[in-house]
Amino acid sequence: MADAPNSPTNNFIRKIIADDLAANAHGTKVLTRFPPEPNGYLHIGHAKSICVNFGLAEEFGGQCNLRFDDTNPEKEEQEYIDAIKSDVQWLGFQWADEVKFASNYFPQFYAWAIHLIEQGKAYVCDLSAEQASEYRGWATEPGKPSPYRERTVEENVDLLTRMKAGEFDEGSCVLRAKIDMASPNMNLRDPILYRIRKETHHQTGDEWCIYPSYDFAHGQEDAIEGVTHSICTLEFQDHRPLYEWFTENLPVPSTPKQYEFGRLSINYTVTSKRKLKQLVDEGYVNGWDDPRMPTISGMRRRGYSAQALRNFCDGLAVAKTDGTVDIAQLEFEIRNDLNDNAARAMCVLNPLKVVISNFPEGEVKTLTAALHPNKEEMGTRELPFTKELYIDKADYSEDTTLGRKKFKRLVLGDHVRLRGAYVIKADETIKDENGEIIEIRATLVEGTIGANPPPEQKPRGVIHWVSATESVAATVRVYERLFNVENPGKDSESFLHDVNKVSLSVVENCFVEPAAAACAPETRFQFEREGYFVADKIEHTSEKPVFNKTIGLRDSSKK
C-alpha cells in the first residue's frame, strides 16, 4: 500500500517485518490479526489498529485475520460481533477467509491445559480471589506459593476435569500456571489459565463452564492461525514474557512474536469501550452510532468517509510514545477528503424571505450549477430560481455603515451575488409588529448570470440561497463537541461531568435545494458556505430530508 501523502516515513514494526522477510524468519508470508473482544462497538482507536494490522499485511503481500477474542461470555454479545464486522468492511478491509473466534479453539486450549498439568506446570488453586491477591504479594515483596501449588498431576487432572464438568461453583477454584511467585513481573506470579463462568456463551452456548484467560488464549490463538506478527498496544508489554512462556512450553504449531505500539488518544473525546458504553447506557447519546460518538459507526453516521478515516490513521505514527492527537488533525482529514469528493449544494438553515421585484410571479427559471467548482467531471445539477427566495438571516444587515471587507453579504441598498445566479440589490426591509425582519424586497441585475455587473454594482460578496417555492423543507442536526474539555475526567470526578449538555441542536424548517433533497441516505454534500453534511443513514427520505452536519468549513473571517 502506498503511503498516504502525510504519513510518517517509517515505523519500527515495518522495519521488523521487512527484516524478518529478508531473513526468512517466518517463511515468505506475513499474517497479522485484528483481535477485538465483542464487548462494545469499535472506535477511532480501533480504526488505527485496523489500519496498522490490515495495512501492514497488505503492504507486504500478506493477509490479516479478523478474530474475536471471545473468552469472557459475561460481557460479550452477538450484536457487537455483527457491528464490528460491518465496521471493518465499511473501512474497506477484507479479512483472510472466514472470521475466526477464540472460542473455535476451546477444545485445543483445554488439551493444552492438561498438557501443562502433566508437565507439572499448572495446578488447580482453591484460593479465593481475595486470598490469591494477598498471596500474590506486592511490587517490593515477592508473593508466597499457594498452598495448592504442589498438588499431584493426578489430582490436578481430576480437579480440572471436574471443573469442566461443572462440579464447582464460580470462584471456587481456578487453574494456574506454575511459573514464579517472586517474579518482579506480576504477570508471571502464577497467572490464571482458566476460571469458572456458568454463563451462556454467544458462540458455544452452554458447552463450557470454564473459560480461558486472555493470557492463556491469545498467543495460542496466534500460533494456531500462523500469525507471524502479533501487534498490540503498549499495556500488553508486561504480558509478552507470558505470551512467550506459553509458546515455549506448549506444542504450538508456530511461534508468533508480539510487538506493541502506542494506542491512539484524541483530545475532546474518550476512547474507551467502557466509557462509551456508559454514555450509551446512561442516555448521554442516542446509541453507539450517535454522530457525536467517536465510534466507527458514529463517525460514519456523522458523515465521515472511510477514506478520510484511513488517511487520518495512515498519518499517525506507529511508535511507542503515548501521545494525544489533536482533534484538528482528524478534522483536517475529513475536510480534505470531503472537499474533493462531496458534491456542492445549497441549504438555508435560518430562512429569511427575499422577494425579487423584477422577476415574474410564478415563473421557474432553471439554472445549471456545477456540482464541484474545481472538478468539472463531477457534472452539474439543476437549480430553480423563482421570485421568492430564502437566504440565511445571518447574511443580511440593515447597517449600511458596515465595511465591504468586514461584511461580505447583503446590506440594505447594496449588491450581493446569489451563488450560481444573479447579483441582486436589497431595496427595502419588511418588518413585523415586533420589529423583526420578515422579508426583503430586492431587484436583480439583468445579465449577471455567469457575468459580472459594471463596477458600480460590484457585489459585496457571494451568499447562498434557495427557491422558496421549489426547495424542500428539511431537518438539519448540528453537532458540537461531546465534551467541553480536552481531557474528559482529568480534572473532574468523572468524565461524565465534562459532557457538553448542548452538543446536539435539531434545526427544523431548513430549506434545501431539490436536487440535494432527492439524494439517497448517506450521500455527502458540501452545503456551500455552511459546511459538510450527510443525508442521515436511517431517517432521511426525499420527502422529509434529514441531514447531519459533519463539520463546518474552515472560517478565516476575523470576528
Added chain:
RNA sequence: UGGGGUGUCGCCAAGCGGUAAGGCACUGGGUUUUGAUCUCAGCAUGCGUAGGUUCGAAUCCUGCCACCCCAGCCA
C-alpha cells in the same frame, strides 16, 4: 515503591555520530461567483535535565527528573 515503557516546535512526528524532515495548528501575502478550495511565505542556534566521551552528540556513556502501564478469577 519492584518491574515494564516513554521523553525532539502548541499537537503528532522523522532522525540512529556529521551539524534539526514533514503534517496539523497558528501568522501574513496572492487567486477566487463558497469569508471554502488553491497558492506563496513565516514558524526549534534547539532535541526532559546535568555532566562525560568525541574534531563533531538529538544521536554514545553516566546520574537525575517527569509522565504512562502492571499489582482483575477484564482484555
